[in-house]
Amino acid sequence: MTIIDSIKSGLAPVHKEGWRFVAIFAVVTALFQWLGWWPLTLVGCILTLWCAYFFRDPTRTTPLGENLVISPADGQVSSIATVIPPPELDMPREPTLRISVFMNVFDVHINRAPVAGRIARLAYVPGAFVNANLDKASEDNERQAFTLNGPHGLTIGVVQIAGLVARRIVKFVSEGDSLQAGQRFGLIRFGSRVDVYLPANVKPLVGIGQRAVAGETILADLSVTGAATGYRAG
Template identity: 50%
Template sequence: MAGDLRDNRGRGDAEWRWPAIHPEGRKFGLIGVGIALIVLLLFDWEIIGWPLLALAGGVFAFFRDPERVVPQDDDMIVAPADGLVTLISQVPPPLELQGPDGDGAPGLGSDPVTRISIFMSVFDVHINRAPVGGTVKRIVYIPGRFMNADLDKASEENERQHILIERPDGRPIGCTQIAGLVARRIVSFVKQGDIVAAGQRIGLIRFGSRVDVYLPQGTDAKVLLGQKIIAGETVLAELGKLKLIEGVSQ
């Protein structure tokens, strides 16, 4: 992945910078600014124009795309989304990711695995990132409903997109982008056959939703229910590591 190398020995540079606005969102923000200026300058409707201008600023903020420092360790699975861990459960992988595909690439199987669900509010960064490096072997889009993405059944009933990434060692890792009440479009930045790095941008979901990650057998989550996590930086799990982790809400 392109970027400056930094490590836990203090090597590299750290600086604060304004986050960029992803191109996918610039048009929406500019449309909002244009409408607000028309209302303010042509009609002098300040009671409407200023709230519209603030709303346009909120749209720009929603599509912000900050840089992330991604841990470079082949055994780590990093968070694909900013947000809150709302579910950690043992479930069978989605049917679309279970079996091998037409090219013989293996799926996740049908045995229950640990699923980590990350809920993104409208205040979170909505750029989704690859949980591991490897080859995108499968992208399956499924139309569906737009119920609250925080609900467990949203994984099976909402509009969603499954992505299967095969690591260089041949082990597949699956994740699912799920639309919610407000989110109405899942945007993909990658296609089948692309090679991605861990933490690379792979898509976004407009205006709040959820991302599920399916850990391989024999791997426990390193995050806790209710924990706030950061895409591309928070380590969700280490391959082959099983350990109960407890936390106290304070």
């Protein structure tokens, strides 16, 4: 992402889910100003602007191609591994390729569909709030999971995982809905992570440590198969 792209992202509209939080920060800041507490007023202004920045919802241009798997989240590719999918996805208990994207508190937190398809299953799992960058977060943390009946009859799993700071996963979709690749399906408030589960023989096209952009970065191509090889971006 270029400097210009970063500026445009920062100036993006605030998603409707964020306005009440921005309003709360603004009202508290106004109260500090009315009381003459100027240091706290300055802090409040900074936090209000940060809250608006956090809930920004930039426009994205999604690559076209039914075999493409697009990143569901902005952030860093934190893990590429072959694992058994979690039970809430109701996928066969056999190895799958899991690509994880970790979002810090400065990333866009609107999540987007990795492929086009129909939501076959939607499941919420309560849990803990350990660091979402840890591998055990996939099993221990609060999460929202859904499976997509994707291209060529393939089942794709997506799991939103709440993190150490996050305390709420918001979904925009329901079971049975049809999604287009890159379509918004939810958000996670504050630091968190999204896992994508793909057939085990699909070869990832990103590396661990690489930055991903929701709705734009291609994580994998379902027509390109091979051993799931983790590699680190330089």
